[in-house]
Amino acid sequence: MRLSQAAGRRLVAGIPTAWLLLLFLVPFLIVFRISFSEVRLAIPPYTPLITWHHGSPGLELHWSAYRFLLTDSLYVSSYLYSLKVAAVSTLCCLLIGYPMAYAIARSSPSTRSVLLMLIVLPFWTSFLLRVYAWIGLLNNNGVINNVLLYLGVIHHPLALMQTDFAVYIGIVYSYLPFMILPLYANLEKHDPALLEAAADLGARPLRAFLRITLPQSYAGILAGSLLVFIPAVGEYVIPTLLGRTDQLMIGRVLSDEFFENRDWPLASAVAILILLLLLVPILLFQRVQGRELEASK
Amino acid sequence: MRSRGLFAYVALALGLVFLYVPIVSMIVFSFNYSRLVTVWDAAHSPTLKWYGALAHNGQILAAAWLSIRIALIAATVAVVLGTLAGTALARFGAYRGRLLLAGMSTAPIVMPEVITGLSLLLLFVSLQQLIGWPKGVGAVTITLAHITFCMAYVTIVVQSRLAGFDESLEEAAMDLGARPFKVFWRITLPLILPAVASGWLLAFTLSWDDLVITQFVAGPGSSTLPMVIFSKVRFGVTPDVNALATILVLLVASGIAISTVWMRRREQRRARDERLAAAANL
Numbered sequence: 001m002r003l004s005q006a007a008g009r010r011l012v013a014g015i016p017t018a019w020l021l022l023l024f025l026v027p028f029l030i031v032f033r034i035s036f037s038e039v040r041l042a043i044p045p046y047t048p049l050i051t052w053h054h055g056s057p058g059l060e061l062h063w064s065a066y067r068f069l070l071t072d073s074l075y076v077s078s079y080l081y082s083l084k085v086a087a088v089s090t091l092c093c094l095l096i097g098y099p100m101a102y103a104i105a106r107s108s109p110s111t112r113s114v115l116l117m118l119i120v121l122p123f124w125t126s127f128l129l130r131v132y133a134w135i136g137l138l139n140n141n142g143v144i145n146n147v148l149l150y151l152g153v154i155h156h157p158l159a160l161m162q163t164d165f166a167v168y169i170g171i172v173y174s175y176l177p178f179m180i181l182p183l184y185a186n187l188e189k190h191d192p193a194l195l196e197a198a199a200d201l202g203a204r205p206l207r208a209f210l211r212i213t214l215p216q217s218y219a220g221i222l223a224g225s226l227l228v229f230i231p232a233v234g235e236y237v238i239p240t241l242l243g244r245t246d247q248l249m250i251g252r253v254l255s256d257e258f259f260e261n262r263d264w265p266l267a268s269a270v271a272i273l274i275l276l277l278l279l280v281p282i283l284l285f286q287r288v289q290g291r292e293l294e295a296s297k
Numbered sequence: 298m299r300s301r302g303l304f305a306y307v308a309l310a311l312g313l314v315f316l317y318v319p320i321v322s323m324i325v326f327s328f329n330y331s332r333l334v335t336v337w338d339a340a341h342s343p344t345l346k347w348y349g350a351l352a353h354n355g356q357i358l359a360a361a362w363l364s365i366r367i368a369l370i371a372a373t374v375a376v377v378l379g380t381l382a383g384t385a386l387a388r389f390g391a392y393r394g395r396l397l398l399a400g401m402s403t404a405p406i407v408m409p410e411v412i413t414g415l416s417l418l419l420l421f422v423s424l425q426q427l428i429g430w431p432k433g434v435g436a437v438t439i440t441l442a443h444i445t446f447c448m449a450y451v452t453i454v455v456q457s458r459l460a461g462f463d464e465s466l467e468e469a470a471m472d473l474g475a476r477p478f479k480v481f482w483r484i485t486l487p488l489i490l491p492a493v494a495s496g497w498l499l500a501f502t503l504s505w506d507d508l509v510i511t512q513f514v515a516g517p518g519s520s521t522l523p524m525v526i527f528s529k530v531r532f533g534v535t536p537d538v539n540a541l542a543t544i545l546v547l548l549v550a551s552g553i554a555i556s557t558v559w560m561r562r563r564e565q566r567r568a569r570d571e572r573l574a575a576a577a578n579l
Contacts, residue, residue, distance in 0.1 A: 016382035020401040027416030099308035133319035234409020
């Protein structure tokens with residue numbers, strides 16, 4: 001009986017662990033290894049991962065992909081541009097999402113569930129189609145330009161598409177629920193008695209907010225910001241549909257190296273460098289997430 | 298106090314407008330006659346012509362059917378694996394390997410999709426070289442990839458639901474001599490069923506919707522619906538995509554409405570049963 005229970009537990013934990021080892025962890029090791037090979041015309045298009053010399057296996061490491069990445073200004077500027085776009089978008093999400101989450105947390109329980117559903121509903125409809133919808137709004141003959149022209153605010157259509165602005169709009173629009181939900185989960189737990197006490201003691205609303213609400217919500221801000229920032233750095237669809245053509249984001253560069261240039265080692269090296277950039281944010285996110293799940297006990 | 302409350306509510310209202318204007322405009326222009334999508338042709342609109350065109354578009358219908366089949370399988374397998382993982386993380390204490398599973402369960406959620414897609418394709422290529430399977434990329438590799446990123450979401454939903462209530466019911470059943478599997482089947486699973494159901498819906502939606510990872514692990518002849526849509530809209534707006542989007546939005550909205558009502562009914566029934574049981578004990 002005891003033995004079978006232990007075996008059962010091992011099975012329950014072991015099956016998903018084995019799945020993720022094979023389809024999540026091992027793939028990264030392969031990417032890591034291939035980033036150290038060289039491109040060649042073959043199937044698959046890279047030098048073999050293990051070379052055999054007189055029957056003994058050897059590892060040949062080529063640094064050419066990394067050398068190329070770090071010396072070509074195209075890649076460096078793509079990395080920096082991606083970080084900038086992700087940071088600005090995260091900040092915008094926070095500035096828009098915080099008051100929204102605050103208002104939801106302060107409303108009555110029945111309104112609250114309706115509002116939460118309204119926030120989540122767009123998330124359930126296709127991400128791709130929601131980004132696509134912005135093309136119709138931002139185009140030269142799109143809805144926004146037509147309305148502004150009709151109202152006489154402008155006399156020539158504004159160039160809104162293929163700009164940084166369009167990418168910010170797209171990212172903020174797509175990732176806003178990811179910012180609002182953790183913020184809401186945090187703000188909802190605050191005790192309103194603290195704010196009342198502050199008001200009784202003569203604190204102005206702004207001061208009470210800055211000294212009480214804001215510090216208490218740091219965990220929510222951190223979780224929401226990481227949920228937006230990390231995927232935004234590697235975003236592919238939004239900059240491809242809405243963004244500039246003269247400055248690519250790094251996710252697009254990776255995809256182009258892979259599909260257009262068929263340079264698998266270089267694409268792998270790009271991936272490894274993105275991961276290195278995101279290592280600290282990802283570890284931070286895992287800690288926040290782990291603590292959140294422990295706290296709900 | 299008042300003014301700040303007001304500011305937050307104004308921000309909420311504007312934010313909701315921001316979230317819904319693009320969707321509403323897509324729906325409106327799906328009834329527009331003109332091929333110039335965003336120029337309203339008042340003389341001939343509204344029209345259903347793009348919906349009619351959609352019904353005869355074999356490429357889109359085939360892609361939608363493939364996407365549905367992949368999403369059904371991926372969501373179902375992901376729910377099984379995710380429930381196992383969530384149970385292990387929430388109930389097995391600090392066992393060896395917990396950290397590994399916890400890390401691998403949260404990382405896919407934030408991992409940029411281009412990296413996940415690239416790494417999965419390279420895995421499939423390497424596996425094919427090593428053991429001759431899978432034979433090329435296509436529906437099978439897409440499904441395997443979808444299971445992997447969907448199960449992370451299910452794991453978190455199940456884990457947080459399990460963490461939300463204590464183990465006393467399960468312990469009581471154990472004390473009464475129920476075997477672990479029976480305890481799980483009769484006690485734990487019914488309690489977490491809402492989480493499992495919403496995990497399945499979430500997994501289905503994510504699989505149905507995924508473009509980037511799918512592009513890496515798809516082959517010729519295995520174009521999913523997002524891939525077909527992407528190749529159409531990459532070069533601008535097309536009216537039939539608006540019609541397609543409208544149909545999808547309506548389907549999703551009614552699906553969510555139905556599942557919300559169903560879950561609320563279920564909770565109400567449970568609450569009533571508990572009240573009846575309490576009354577019977579008096």
